[in-house]
Amino acid sequence: MLWHRFGHDPRAFALLDILNRSSVSAQQACDFIGAGKAAASFADLRQADVFLIASGDDQIAACCDALAAAGKLQHGSIVFHCSGALSSLELASASALGAAVASIHPIRSFASPQQVADSFAGTWCGSEGDTTALALLGPAFEAIGARLVAIEREQKTLYHAAAVFASNYLVTLIDVAQQAYVAAGIAPELALKLIEPLLSESAANAFRLGPATALTGPIARGDLATVARQLQALQQWRPQLADLYEQFATVTSELASRKKNS
The missing domain is CATH 1.10.1040 (N-(1-d-carboxylethyl)-l-norvaline Dehydrogenase; domain 2)
Structure with a gap:
């Protein structure tokens, strides 16, 4: 999922493209969000300021590698994921190209995504990563009601174990x-x-x-x-x-x- 910054407001984003494992699920995601365009491959993704990798944990690094290989990242790009179990170190291939990386994890149960979306205000989100990335993503998440709590990158696994308990x-x-x-x-x-x-x-x-x-x-x-x-x-x-x-x-x-x- 990728966004382009909109205007001079650091909290405002325009959703561009969504790439899923299938074009059908990508379109379903666009329909659920009410914005964005389904992309067929990494090569089809448009240039953007911010990239969210929302894959399963075991595919985050691979997706980041593919994004980097497709030439979509550059110095100043921001790449983040929302995994609770893995840190922003999974995005090493983006960092190698000069991108700023982070992870922001909503501490909620997503059994019903629509219910979470409807009641997101007040949601605690564990955040860690590069200062540049968090400086942009923090206000954006706060604009939709998130309450960010800083966590230590090295303790991410223990942090997530607490959520599992x-x-x-x-x-x-x-x-x-x-x-x-x-x-x-x-x-x-x-x-x-x-x-x-x-x-x-x-x-x-x-x-x-x-x-x-x-x-x-x-x-x-x-x-x-x-x-x-x-x-x-x-x-x-x-x-x-x-x-x-x-x-x-x-x-x-x-x-x-x-x-x-x-």
Whole structure:
């Protein structure tokens, strides 16, 4: 995806071309955005000031290499990606040609892109990269409601692991809880209704009071007998989930210790 700066306003861009794996998906992206032209190849891309590589993580470097090889980059070009897991170092071939590079990662769940687009204002975005690139991209993202937080390039993987814990693994835990309720004889739809208030109230308390203060349950109470019984029941039902429960119990015990000492 590439833009041309529009006028003297550093926040204003005109979307030029979108290149996807197929012309059909490129046109669908243009239709979704309401701007831009579907391009058939890197060679067909028009010259632009800013290039966004929004491919899968494993293709970012390759796309940047192809962009550089097509002669589309020059000194002063800006190239960035939105990966949470990879840093702007993936854009080394652009840097070698004098382009400024960056990564800006919206910290949101994109299961529903339209919903994210409609509610983007206030979205936190982890940002790192060359000063020149961020000086231009920062105000542009802020103009659409983003709140940028600077991250260390060298800690990008750990930063993204935090997001995976907060988003992906939370969904997995909901699924595990639902499975356990179903195994206990509760219908799947009803199980989700039982989980929802527990999850929403616990999350709200953790954000309001801090995780240590918000912790409840048998480990927080020191009721290790209940923990042992639950672990035994899980071992009889699904041993791999018993292992997961035991690992969480260890980490939760550390959190409970912080609660007692606070």
